[in-house]
Amino acid sequence: MEGIKRSLLFALFLIICTIVQAQRLTVQGKVVSKTDGEPIIGATVIETNQTGNGTITNIDGNFTLSVPQGVELTISYIGFKTVNVKAQATLNITLEEESELLQEIVVTGYTTQRKADLTGAISVVSMDEIAKQNENNPIKALQGRVPGMNITADGNPSGNATVRIRGIGTLNNNDPLYIIDGVPTKSGMHELNGNDIESIQVLKDAASASIYGSRAANGVIIITTKKGKEGQIKINFDASIAASMYTNKMEVLNAEEYGRAMWQAYVNEGQDPNTNALGYKYSWGYDANGYPQLNNISMSKYLDSANTVPAADTDWFDETTRTGIIQQYNVSVSNGSEKGSSFFSLGYYKNIGIIKDSDFERFSARMNSDYNLIGKFLTIGEHFTLNRTSEVQAPGGFLQNVLQFNPSLPVYDINGEYAGPVGGYPDRENPVARLDRNSDNRYTYWRMFGDAYINLNPFKGFNVRSTFGLDYAQKSQRIFTYPITEGNVTNDKNAVEAKQEHWTKWMWNAIATYNLEIGKHRGDAMVGMELNREDDINFSGYKEDYSILTPDYMWPNAGSGTAQAYGSGEGYSLVSFFGKLNYTYDDKYLLSMTVRRDGSSRFRSGHQYGAFPSASIGWNINREKFFKPLENVFDQLKLRFSYGKLGNQEMTSYYPTQSVVSDGMNYVMNNSPWFGSMPYVQAISPANLTWENTETYNIGLDVSLLNGRLTLTADAYVKNTNDVLLPIPSTASTGISGNSIQNAGQVRNKGFELAVNYRGAIKEKFNYYIGANIAADKNEVTKITLGGQNLMISGYSAHGAGGRGINMFAEGHPMSYFNLIETDGLFRSAEEIANYKNKDGELIQPAAQVGDVRYKDWNGDGKINTDDQHDVGSPFPDFTFGIRLGGEWNNFDFNLFFDGMVGNKIYNYPRYRLESGNFNGNMSTVLANSWRPDNQNTDIPRFSKTDGADNKWAYTDRWLEDGSYIRLKTLDIGYTLPKVLTKKIKLENVRIYTSMENLFTLTKYSGYTPDLGESSVAGVAYNVFSRGIDQGRYPLPRTISFGIQVNL
DSSP states (O other), X not given: OHHHHHHHHHHHHHHHHHHHHHTEEEEEEXXXXXXXXXXXXXXXXXXXXXXXXXXXXXXXXXXXXXXXXXXEEXXXXXXXXXXXXXXXXXXXXXXXXXXXXXXXXXXXXXXXXXXXXXXXXXXXXOHHHHHTSOOSOTTGGGTTTSTTEEEEOOOOTTOXXXXXXXXXXXXXXXXXXXXXXXXEEOSXXXXXXXXXXXXXXXEOSHXXXXXXXXXXXXXXXXXXXXXXXXXXXXXXXXXXXXXXXXXXXOOBOOHHHHXXXXXXXXXXXXXXXXXXXXXXEEEEEEOTTSOEEEEEEEEOSBSSXXXXXXXXXXXXXXXXXXXXXXXXXXXXXXXXXXXXXXXXXXXXXXXXXXXTTOEEEEEEEEEEEEEEEETTTEEEEEEEEEEEEEEEOOOXXXXXXXXXXXXXXXXXXXXXXXXXXXXXXXXXXXXXHHHHHHTTOOEEXXXXXXXXXXXXXXXXXXXXXXXXXXXXXXXXXXXXXXXXXXXXXXXXXXXXXXEEEEEEEEEEEEEEEEEEEETTEEEEEEEEEEEEEEEEEEEXXXXXXXXXXXXXXXXXXXXXXXXXXXXXXXXXXXXXXXEEEEEEETTTEEEXXXXXXXXXXXXXXXXXXXXXXXXXXXXXXXXXXXXXXXXXXXXXXXXXXXXXXXXXXXXXXXXXXXXOOOSOOOEEETTEEEBOOOOOOBOOOOTTOOOEEEEEEEEEEEEEETTTTEEEEEEEXXXXXXXXXXXXXXXXXXXXXXXXXXEEEEEEEEEEEEXXXXXXXXXXXXXXXXXXXXXXXXXXXXXXXXXXXXXXXXXXXXXXXXXXXXXXXXXXXXXXXXXXXXXXXXXXXXXXXXXXXXXXXXXXXXXXXXXXXXXXXXXXXXXXXXXXXXXXXXXXXXXXXXXXXXXXXXXXXXEEEEEEEESOEEEEHHHHHXXXXXXXXXXXXXXXXXXXXXXXXXXXXXXXXXXXXXXXXXXXXXXXXXXXXXXXEEEXXXXXXXXXXXXXXXXXXXXXXXXEEEEEEEESOOSSOSOOOOOOOXXXXXXXXXXXXXXXXXXXXXXXXXXXXXXX
């Protein structure tokens, strides 16, 4: 009986278990990506509202989970949209990626990150739009497109540009660091073929740039070149031809107008105008009101006593400029497979400049490849490019010479030789002849740049990479001096200077990275070390007296006269150790930490090493539960904050703490002595000289809405540069000449950046985009002190004036602020002059006459002199902006881009030379409206010959102008041939286009271009001081091009 009971109970138990089991379900499934169908590893599968019952997918994307019948499952994975499905025995789940913009992979320095995970200030440039521009320099094409990145350039055919990211913080090198395929450089980007570029990222704050340590204080631009992609061989070809022309012209006097101006000046000074030495003859008298009146003006038929130089009316600007021609051709071949990829390209670019006899030419070749030797366990690869460029640059200050050359002089004399100044004409070279002689001064530049790497991936998530990079360049040039006989300008010397310069930079690094993702936790770590070495060597040889005056013959060993040789060599090393850690929790909370320690041979022992840390955090607010009602509107709402410290070791000398006793050596070449320069003692900097360091605080907001159609990025920052390396004069008692480099300054930049972009479509036929960005940066020198003493550094010294510079570096002001005397209109009456007195009753401008400039006595000492110079403006804009819009419709595409800046000041030096009226050459047409008794309603002062009232004074704000502008930078229109047509001719894609640059500029500035950068100019020791000073730079041309792009 007992046994029967046990059997019944056991049977009842089995029945109950069966019923219970029937109420549960074992779900087996697989999760894949909609984009590529690949399994998703580590996706979370949980019972909805029961977080305790769940699992994750395995390496094949499979999962198994037991759940009650009829429940719902939630499947999620970071970067993909979460889905809810009803539980079934078998499930195949496809997850769709979130906004493509958020999944974009960004190169951030030795590693990559999803854009959604970034906690630093990084701008990603759209290469699709850049590729449509017919621009030689890919960096120049970024002008106005990246908020906080200020790019300025003139019209030089080489297309070189000045790049400044978030202001300037030093008198030294303010250039950003360029990273090309992982190899650092600061060389010019105009040598790089823009068609080879895959992506460009700009690292602006310390959190993103500190991984590059001591070279990243000015920002980092990361350039990744193209590689082959899996599939069939791709062949791309594009060709274009363009015409360029100057956009505006500074108007100067013709021969008759010049004569009238000279007559007026003589009359104003009470002198007889017929005593002039330029061949002008006047018939003049006085009108009924007693005002001087010119009746007739004529010129001698010939201007010289030998009757060989006829009087003329020459437009020297037209004689020395032309319509330029630009040609560009590129072809590339790429291929890829599971075993590797390859990319090969050839390029040719030729720009015949708008100034005659100036041009730039570039040949480029690139080979990128990678090979998977053991699956993906071992990969080797290389990026290699070889460029040859050559250029004839316009002579320095050339346009100023063109504008001032007298219009009454002809280009040629009656014998067909170049004419020149005769009689009383100023001694200046004939501009056309000067260009002709300069055309032989071509430089040739070879640059070999690239890297080779080996990559090990022993197991999932772990990667070891070692890279060796090389940047080698060689520049050679011969500078010819030919005999000159042009009127009064004579020089019987003939000579050649042969120059050679070599730059060798190499780097090696080893980097290990590890990525790990467990449930809601995702992180990656990176450690590495790097060695950098740079050597610069230059040598020049000079020889005079050649019997045959042609470039083919004029080599140094062919001359018979004076010989000289000189050269120098410098180099430095940098050793670095670095690490980085990124962590993300539940795609909500982001953390990134970086540290780098650099050691530089530029500093003495004990000061060679510097540590550069950074930390940043981010919060994806849209991932929070309280934000759920808006999850279908916001793709991302991320708040981020960062702090970091960066360094700068760029100085005018590689080793400023070393004593330099001799600058030259004597050589013997071909049994002839070549004499170097005389020995001297150079200034010695203190032994405790150390790094400049920059601390940056950044707060930012990233917003993405409507599945990425609308995006907004905003940043605000404070950037403090400490221990600025400054040139300090040595005291006379030391017996040492020159300046010593010392840590003596502090500079602050603070500002904001905002970028908004929207992409949309109308009835799926017209796709369009519109975007805008704006950025502001305020620069201030917060300290410039040495030994408790406040210092000031003088900048550019203008012609004809002494004392402090036109611009200055001083505490409490922007760097390189304009330091000028203020003008206060003109004296309109004798009473005004008489009433302009100091406290002692003395005239403040005793030599003034009616119609002269009135100057402000700023310091109140009752005198007008250079002590009245003060801050009257900055060369840096209050803000910059860019506006872009474009679209596609029925195979047509278009793109417009505007850029501009507001609030920058420009010292117009050509205008000073043309309006000062000193008769040392031609003058501006505005002088026709100068003050006269019968022309008193004008702001142009009285025209005089001797200028006793200092109307021509250079150190005044009379020559300072507003440089604000808005410009239609580019307009591109293209048409892609229909596929049905291209398939018939076995082509994948054919696009024809026209591209127009610098179509118009709205500005009050009277010079050639208002967006002046920095350059090496006479009278300026540091390029920062050249900013905002227009010395007649190469005009920025308007360019119209036509081209074709073909994909096979």
